[in-house]
Amino acid sequence: LAKTTQPISMDSYEGQEVNITCSHNNIATNDYITWYQQFPSQGPRFIIQGYKTKVTNEVASLFIPADRKSSTLSLPRVSLSDTAVYYCLGFSGGYNKLIFGAGTRLAVHP
């Protein structure tokens, strides 16, 4: 998974569902898609990970179509505290080197 493409920024309002789509055309067969959340001056925090179809946890859902060339992170009913940068990424090389793109800056408004 050499490169990912995400929107630079998104705006939403409290209580809305937010969907952030990531393109990863060069995904390898063994790659997993992983999403991280980062608040200012903090390290990234793991949100969710998947290989295909749909994965859901207490924080988000991740949708991956059959061709696995994209994925969509879904945040249900966002709140102001969900304002952060969200990174979509996969794995590169044999030592699990994470390649971070610029991420998507989500702003949630009252």
Add this chain to the structure above:
Amino acid sequence: SQTIHQWPATLVQPVGSPLSLECTVEGTSNPNLYWYRQAAGRGLQLLFYSVGIGQISSEVPQNLSASRPQDRQFILSSKKLLLSDSGFYLCASHPGGDTQYFGPGTRLTVL
């Protein structure tokens, strides 16, 4: 679960001065360890990674170096800092599986 410690939390250094940032990991053994740097408003750039004691791989030629003297200790150093070395430095640990855990980071300002 594991915990990653980084210190100092913030650092202001003059150009040309040396640097030493330390990262220690608790709650796991023999993890892969990583140093990332994040410029203001940008994504993370992988600088170094290590799969074991004394084993360091550099991703980008830098004014920086890394060392791993102990299994759960990872150190980032520089002999002479440049203005371009300013940034947010993050240590990460990969104990296995498909997730990396990040430390709280060190914000370095070089003046």
